Amino acid sequence: MTRMSPMGIVLAFCGFSALAQTPAEVTLTRLDCGNGVTSSDIAFFSDTNAYDGKKQELVVSCYLIKHGDDYLIWDTGYPAAVAGATATGPTAKFNLVEQLARVNVKPEQIKFVGVSHYHGDHIGQAGSFPQATLLIGKGDWDALTSTPPPPGANPAPVKHWISGGGKFEAVPRDKDIFGDGTVRMLDMPGHTPGHHSLLVRLKEKGNVLLTGDLAHFRENYDSNGVPVFNTNRADTLASLDRFKQMAKNLNATVIVQHDPRDIEKLPALPGSAK
Template sequence: MKRIVNLSALVAATLAISACVQTPSAPTPPATAPAGPELSLSRLECGTGITNDVGRFSDTYAMDGKKVPFVFSCYLIQRGDEYLLWDSGHAMTAGAPAPKVSLVDQLAQRGIRPEQIKFLGISHYHNDHIGQAASFPQATLLIGKGDWDVVSSPKPVGTNPAFLAPWLTGGSKLETVPLDKDVFGDGRVIMLTTPGHTPGHHSLLVKLKDTGPVLLTGDLAHFHENYETNGVPSFNTNRAETLASLDRFKKIAAQLKATVVLQHDARDVGKLPAFPAAAK
């Protein structure tokens, strides 16, 4: 009986000691990425502003008869001596909303040549986001896999493949992005998979040292009324994916306390400096 009591006491003591020892948990990822080469973000003009009738931007008829001022924006991210151009705007064709100044000429204001653009990141395949892509054939095109499947199909719908001819012909470097993509490999510039507007749609997260995290929507939402109410355009390719992407994007924005820039909303123009100035 004495042995049984002693054994029980030993077990109880062991359990008590174990309860006091806590297994280390995985570290919480930092809101900002580790330091590296200087990172900056600029807004480029990619089309003249228009006032858009936005009835078709809601599949519940919530926007019928309403008009919203639209802008067309592209973005230059510089990391040290490397460049990512995010979206390439409208083509340089006659009439609004074509840009007044090409991306090539805008970049020349800071002495940046087309061949210096390392990556051309495309939020999605619509023409107002790929119109000047062919001006940067030396860049590696980063595009959602679902979008590339459409662009490279025999009968693409909703896009003009001619704008991506350097990559379709195999002469330029291409990387299709199925999920998220850490563009420079240091956790500070990340393509976020946000499908629904198109099958391979992506948004962009840029973690700046002074400004803090910035989220560029692509066309996840075109203007504040839709962003705030989870409105879904009638021409989106997948309603359920759109709502899931909005949910993910908003949770990331809240977690990181990020500045959200809706690329088409004129009210967001002032959130980032116009090129050649830059946020850091």
């Protein structure tokens, strides 16, 4: 019998491990979850009066991440009831289920619904994917299930999971969603207690960081602006510092999800970044 040397055993084991942990192919697609609207006064996006009387166009964007044969929806926009409607606020031209149909993805194929935080323009259509596991920051989950919920926290869109009808995970810190480092929820509290951003590692485009509502437009991101409605100023600034350090170290493309200038960095449906 041929014996393998200790070094050979190590090399063989390392080769096996590398093979076993080969990341799946990942793609990232931008979805339309709210048409652009120009806010006539964005003063409330700064607690230092940086934007008094200024205007800013904002959009609502959601994202489809394909990981091998599995799918993750990141943020779910406004409720489907307002999708396509004419209203004073931003609305989506098509709801998420209709958009996914364009790339032959059915609601039951969505394995995870990840939400950056509990505000209505980010969890509105979560209920369209009842078979999915809901991933939400623990601080936000605690707020949604408290009696009564705090201002701005509407539990109705995720009542399916609150009532025990579906699987969920209240994420306390960072989470490696698929276990291979390609898609990570990042603990970035401050906007809400359990706010998270998302890192997606793509083979061709490289690293992409989705802000959630860590910042709402480029100028606020660049200046470390803190909206008056954030739940914790110190946490917001700490999260911005961590996020920017990660963006620098990973040479990442930063997508400020509400800024129409930023979301154009990613292809819209049916295209995808790889």
